[in-house]
Amino acid sequence: MSLSRRQIYGLLAAVFAFAGLSASVVLLFRAWGSTENPARPMLDSSAQIASKDVSGPLLVIVYGNDKWRDTGIHVDKGQKVAISASGMVTWAPVERVGSNVVGPDGTRPPYPQDALGFPMPHAGIGSLVMRIGESRYAVGSRDRIEVRESGTIEFMVNDDVVGDNSGSFTISVLVGKGSPPLN
Ligand SMILES: [Ca+2]
Numbered sequence: 001m002s003l004s005r006r007q008i009y010g011l012l013a014a015v016f017a018f019a020g021l022s023a024s025v026v027l028l029f030r031a032w033g034s035t036e037n038p039a040r041p042m043l044d045s046s047a048q049i050a051s052k053d054v055s056g057p058l059l060v061i062v063y064g065n066d067k068w069r070d071t072g073i074h075v076d077k078g079q080k081v082a083i084s085a086s087g088m089v090t091w092a093p094v095e096r097v098g099s100n101v102v103g104p105d106g107t108r109p110p111y112p113q114d115a116l117g118f119p120m121p122h123a124g125i126g127s128l129v130m131r132i133g134e135s136r137y138a139v140g141s142r143d144r145i146e147v148r149e150s151g152t153i154e155f156m157v158n159d160d161v162v163g164d165n166s167g168s169f170t171i172s173v174l175v176g177k178g179s180p181p182l183n
Contacts, residue, residue, distance in 0.1 A: 057082075057172040060155065064089035064165030068119075068131055068154040075132060075147045075175055082144045082174040083130070089167040091126035091159045102126035104141040104169050106158060117160030128169055129158045 060071045075081060085104035092100040099107050106127025115121035120129045123138035130137040133151035137143065138158070153173065159165060 057174040060171045062155040062169050064157050064167045065162045066156050068156050071153045073153045076150045079147045083139045084142045085128050085169045085171040087169040089157050091165050104128040120158050123158045127158045
């Protein structure tokens with residue numbers, strides 16, 4: 001069988017059209033699929049706001065089983081950050097010494113033999129802790145800190161095993177150059 005030049009061009013055009021259509025479908029499915037991924041957690045899309053001279057508080061949810069949840073809020077060394085948090089987290093499925101259901105201030109600190117597995121060995125179990133760069137802060141339900149090292153604000157519950165946790169804390173983060181008031 002021999003094909004004329006015109007037939008060959010026609011065949012090639014059909015092949016390219018089909019390839020183009022396939023690629024479009026793949027891209028479409030990828031775009032569609034990406035919306036199914038759990039969105040990053042911020043309640044407030046302005047969490048991405050630049051760090052300087054922020055006027056209002058940003059709300060962030062941190063779940064009991066989160067491991068250093070990245071808020072996307074960047075702060076620079078020397079800036080002041082005011083944090084207030086509420087909510088309840090269950091840090092262990094059964095009650096141990098102290099309560100297994102706590103607010104952002106947590107319960108007793110971990111025992112020395114367990115402490116090294118915790119993000120902050122001297123802070124209460126289940127309490128809210130924060131990391132910016134490599135610096136860590138035991139913030140609890142209410143704190144105001146001066147940033148020691150520039151970076152992005154991350155939160156988690158002070159616990160060595162987060163996989164068995166439930167509940168969440170809702171955190172208000174206020175970043176400013178001066179001394180932001182706490183509400
Ligand atoms: Ca736990």
